[in-house]
Amino acid sequence: MPVTVLLVDDEPLVRAGLRAVLAAQPDIEVVGEAADGAAVIPLVRQLRPDVVAMDVRMPLMDGIEATRALLRTVSDPPKILVVTTFENDEYVYEALRAGADGFLLKRARPAEIVHAVRLVAEGESLLFPASVRQLAAEYGDGGGNPAARAAMERAALTEREAEVLRLMARGLSNAEIAERLIVGTETVKSHVSAVLAKLGARDRTQAVIAAYESGFVAPG
Helix, strand or coil: CCEEEEEECCCHHHHHHHHHHHHCCCCEEEEEEECCHHHHHHHHHHHCCCEEEEECCCCCCCHHHHHHHHHHHCCCCCEEEEEECCCCCHHHHHHHHHCCCEEEECCCCHHHHHHHHHHHHHCCCCCCHHHHHHHHHHHCCCCCCHHHHHHHHHHCCCHHHHHHHHHHHCCCCHHHHHHHHCCCHHHHHHHHHHHHHHHCCCCHHHHHHHHHHHCCCCCC
16 A cells, blocks of 8 residues: 655645656655645545655644644644755744654755655654754753653653663664664564653654653753
C-alpha cells in the first residue's frame, strides 16, 4: 500500500512542486490538496491520509493551530510533516510542541522531500535530530519547564528505557538502537512503546521534545 499524503499550503506553486516530486514515487500517492489549515480536518476525515504535509504559516489558520485542532478532534490522526521556509524558526518548534512529527524545508531537494515523507510515515526515526536539538536549545525552556519535569518524574522510566530515550534524542532508529544495546529490534520497539506510554507522547518526536524541555536530555 502506498503512503498517502495530503498537501496543505497557501502557495499553489509549492503544492504543485511537492505533488510533482511525491507523485513520481511508486510508493507515495498524493490524495488531496488544501490552501489553508482550516480545511485540514474535513479533508483528513474524508481522505484518511497517512501524512499531512502542512505549511507552518497560512493566512486563516496556520500550521500550529491546524495541528492542535487535528490532534484534538480526529481519532487515529495522520502523521504531520510541517513544511517551512526557515529551519531555525520558532514557529517550527511550536508546531513540534503542538504535536507535529517533523519538519521539511521548502528548499529541500526532491530526494530529501521523499525521504522525509517516508521516514515520518514509518515513525521509527527522528527526522533531522540535530535541527530539533538546535530548535530546543533556542526556543525550549532549557530544561526549566516545570510541567515537563513533573511529567518526566511521574514517568519513572527504567534505566533501560531512559537509555533508549537518550538514543532516540540522538536520532537513532530502532535498528540502530538495537545494535548499540545488543538486543533485538522487537525489544527496542517494546522499550520505545513503554517510553511513549509513560510520557503520554504520541510519537518519538514528542517524547524527545519532552526530554529536552524537562532537562532529561541537554539540547546543547
